Amino acid sequence: MKRFEVRDIRNVVLVGHQGCGKTSLAEAIFFDAGGTNRLGSVSSESSNFDTEPEEIKRKSSTCAGFASVEWKKTKINVIDTPGDSNFFTDTRNCITAADAAVIVVSAVDGVQVQTERGWGLTSDQGTPRLVFFSKMDRERADFEQVLKASRGALSEKIVPLQIPIGKEDSFKGVVDLLSGKALVWTADGSGAHQTTDVPADLAGPAKAAREALVDAVAASDDALTEKYLENGDLTADEIVTGLRKAIAAGTFIPALCGSATRNVGSQPLLDLLVSSYPSPADRGPRTGKSLTDDSEETRAPDPEAPFSAQVFKTVVDQFTGKISVFRIWSGTLKPDSGFLNTTRDSKERFNQLLLVQGKKQESIGDAVAGDIVAVAKLKETATGDSLADEKAPILYEPLPPSPPVITFALRSKSKGDEDKIGMALARILEEDPTIVVTRDAEAKEVLISGMGQLHVEITVDKMKRKFGVDVELNAPKVPYRETIKGRTMNVEGKHKKQTGGRGQFGVCYINLEPGPRGSGFVFEDGIVGGSIPRQFIPSVEKGIRSALSRGIIAGYLVVDIKVTLFDGKYHDVDSSDMSFQMAGSKGIKAAFKQSKPTLLEPIWNLEVQTPDDKMGDVIGDINSKRGRVLGVEAKGKGQSIKALVPMAELLRYETELRSMTGGRGAFSTSFSHYDEVPSHLHEKIIADFKDAEDDD
Numbered sequence: 001m002k003r004f005e006v007r008d009i010r011n012v013v014l015v016g017h018q019g020c021g022k023t024s025l026a027e028a029i030f031f032d033a034g035g036t037n038r039l040g041s042v043s044s045e046s047s048n049f050d051t052e053p054e055e056i057k058r059k060s061s062t063c064a065g066f067a068s069v070e071w072k073k074t075k076i077n078v079i080d081t082p083g084d085s086n087f088f089t090d091t092r093n094c095i096t097a098a099d100a101a102v103i104v105v106s107a108v109d110g111v112q113v114q115t116e117r118g119w120g121l122t123s124d125q126g127t128p129r130l131v132f133f134s135k136m137d138r139e140r141a142d143f144e145q146v147l148k149a150s151r152g153a154l155s156e157k158i159v160p161l162q163i164p165i166g167k168e169d170s171f172k173g174v175v176d177l178l179s180g181k182a183l184v185w186t187a188d189g190s191g192a193h194q195t196t197d198v199p200a201d202l203a204g205p206a207k208a209a210r211e212a213l214v215d216a217v218a219a220s221d222d223a224l225t226e227k228y229l230e231n232g233d234l235t236a237d238e239i240v241t242g243l244r245k246a247i248a249a250g251t252f253i254p255a256l257c258g259s260a261t262r263n264v265g266s267q268p269l270l271d272l273l274v275s276s277y278p279s280p281a282d283r284g285p286r287t288g289k290s291l292t293d294d295s296e297e298t299r300a301p302d303p304e305a306p307f308s309a310q311v312f313k314t315v316v317d318q319f320t321g322k323i324s325v326f327r328i329w330s331g332t333l334k335p336d337s338g339f340l341n342t343t344r345d346s347k348e349r350f351n352q353l354l355l356v357q358g359k360k361q362e363s364i365g366d367a368v369a370g371d372i373v374a375v376a377k378l379k380e381t382a383t384g385d386s387l388a389d390e391k392a393p394i395l396y397e398p399l400p401p402s403p404p405v406i407t408f409a410l411r412s413k414s415k416g417d418e419d420k421i422g423m424a425l426a427r428i429l430e431e432d433p434t435i436v437v438t439r440d441a442e443a444k445e446v447l448i449s450g451m452g453q454l455h456v457e458i459t460v461d462k463m464k465r466k467f468g469v470d471v472e473l474n475a476p477k478v479p480y481r482e483t484i485k486g487r488t489m490n491v492e493g494k495h496k497k498q499t500g501g502r503g504q505f506g507v508c509y510i511n512l513e514p515g516p517r518g519s520g521f522v523f524e525d526g527i528v529g530g531s532i533p534r535q536f537i538p539s540v541e542k543g544i545r546s547a548l549s550r551g552i553i554a555g556y557l558v559v560d561i562k563v564t565l566f567d568g569k570y571h572d573v574d575s576s577d578m579s580f581q582m583a584g585s586k587g588i589k590a591a592f593k594q595s596k597p598t599l600l601e602p603i604w605n606l607e608v609q610t611p612d613d614k615m616g617d618v619i620g621d622i623n624s625k626r627g628r629v630l631g632v633e634a635k636g637k638g639q640s641i642k643a644l645v646p647m648a649e650l651l652r653y654e655t656e657l658r659s660m661t662g663g664r665g666a667f668s669t670s671f672s673h674y675d676e677v678p679s680h681l682h683e684k685i686i687a688d689f690k691d692a693e694d695d696d
Contacts, residue, residue, distance in 0.1 A: 493587020
């Protein structure tokens with residue numbers, strides 16, 4: 001593809017709920033603009049954007065897809081994003097790189113959960129938007145109803161530029177309210193259409209809709225308002241000029257409609273993007289931090305400025321390797337060159353500049369400010385990193401983190417695959433920074449955390465497909481703790497063994513008492529008079545610590561206790577380090593069982609965002625989980641509930657909340673403190689531990 005000037009570039013992100021038709025619209029755009037000679041289809045598994053086997057199987061996007069097309073001498077970079085909440089971090093990152101957003105709303109299903117969430121993300125970014133009502137050819141598709149619902153749920157500023165011709169299966173085109181003409185498409189999916197007069201039965205509705213359109217455009221500008229009041233109408237040029245200004249200011253949000261699978265309506269969408277939506281030059285400078293003197297610095301979208309960019313997506317291709325996709329914020333980038341990764345302070349070199357064109361990559365020449373391009377096989381660079389000219393380094397604000405909401409324990413299905421698991425996870429993390437991998441040393445488990453159960457399950461599928469690593473997912477072990485509520489004095493720990501030669505002998509006397517919550521383990525040496533030689537006192541402590549680490553009643557770490565060693569016995573020949581370790585271990589086990597042992601469980605901070613109508617259900621569920629609601633406050637169009645809930649009750653909360661709220665709820669967690677386990681659960685946990693020991 002040839003080089004385009006900054007003003008001739010449009011960066012457009014498609015956003016909406018899962019299954020609303022985003023990928024089908026991207027396919028129609030790609031085909032109509034000549035990017036492919038065949039209209040791709042999700043249902044027939046011929047999509048250019050959903051290329052991962054997991055996407056093809058589910059017929060739903062799990063990661064962003066890209067294509068660059070030329071339309072009326074303008075380059076349009078199209079980003080098709082996932083609509084599933086499990087993968088919405090990808091959508092958020094892509095929005096940061098775009099200058100316009102097409103909010104795709106199914107004319108059948110209306111505004112859904114992720115539609116609202118995507119709308120909120122574009123609002124936060126100040127991204128100019130348009131709404132595209134898809135699936136107009138489907139049964140139960142209703143233009144008036146979906147327009148009304150969108151105005152109620154998203155914005156009253158949504159105003160149609162078109163009205164449909166025909167309904168459901170008879171839908172065949174639109175009335176363009178700006179030109180006052182009808183556009184009627186052929187039924188063969190070629191995108192061919194004719195411009196005709198408005199059908200007689202739509203003349204009245206078209207006139208009323210155009211008056212509403214002109215009213216909305218005029219209301220967005222004082223000068224246009226005066227002309228409109230004087231003349232009763234606006235010229236076509238005045239409407240287009242006013243439309244462009246109102247879109248950029250966010251005071252007017254156009255609505256279009258169509259059927260992507262029939263290839264109806266995508267060309268007017270492209271026309272509108274070219275004529276009325278901002279280029280990178282209109283977006284203005286980007287602010288970052290100068291690494292020369294730590295001052296705030298801005299970079300204009302100027303090809304002559306020093307190069308700077310930010311990576312917003314990483315793809316790991318089996319053949320090409322790691323591909324880093326980035327938005328150039330300033331300057332010009334040439335092939336066979338390099339840049340500084342200012343996030344990691346590392347120099348990177350590359351050979352080719354690439355355009356990601358659906359499932360393929362195309363090598364290109366220079367890329368200028370405002371463009372979205374990719375390079376392969378960067379060594380250190382990851383999603384969110386800033387890139388810059390070595391002589392003019394700048395650091396942009398990193399992409400916001402996405403705390404995971406669900407965790408599983410990974411277990412290899414084949415012995416000896418532990419190293420392969422580590423390598424596979426390392427490659428997965430390069431592509432998907434929302435996956436978090438940790439190791440629980442206490443439980444000896446590798447833990448994988450993600451944005452939802454489906455997210456983690458698809459990650460495991462990728463590990464098997466791409467790297468030949470087969471693992472199973474299990475619920476992680478809850479890290480209970482053992483402690484005591486009572487005090488026991490003068491407990492003997494004795495180890496005596498005679499084997500014919502040198503024997504083993506060690507005796508210690510200890511006191512055991514509870515410590516403050518969070519104090520861990522405190523050991524106090526109270527030996528006087530040499531009843532235990534000084535060199536064996538650390539041995540007693542080591543034996544006690546060893547027993548505490550393995551647990552005494554249920555196999556969990558013992559915490560918040562104080563042990564005082566105050567007396568003992570030894571033998572000149574038979575006493576040894578190991579003898580006193582064994583004595584300490586036996587002494588603490590005996591003392592612990594006499595000191596009213598109990599279990600502690602981790603308590604999490606839980607914050608739930610829920611729609612108003614589901615607040616009662618969510619609070620009731622929290623109470624049923626032994627939780628304690630701390631407070632409720634309004635947040636956006638819903639409520640935010642803060643509570644303390646035992647970790648054991650939240651291991652599957654992502655699935656439960658989704659079911660409870662119809663997918664409209666979200667939550668986050670963090671560790672708060674440890675608290676005592678209720679007695680009925682205490683006995684069950686101990687019984688389960690003993691059963692597991694018996695099985696072993």
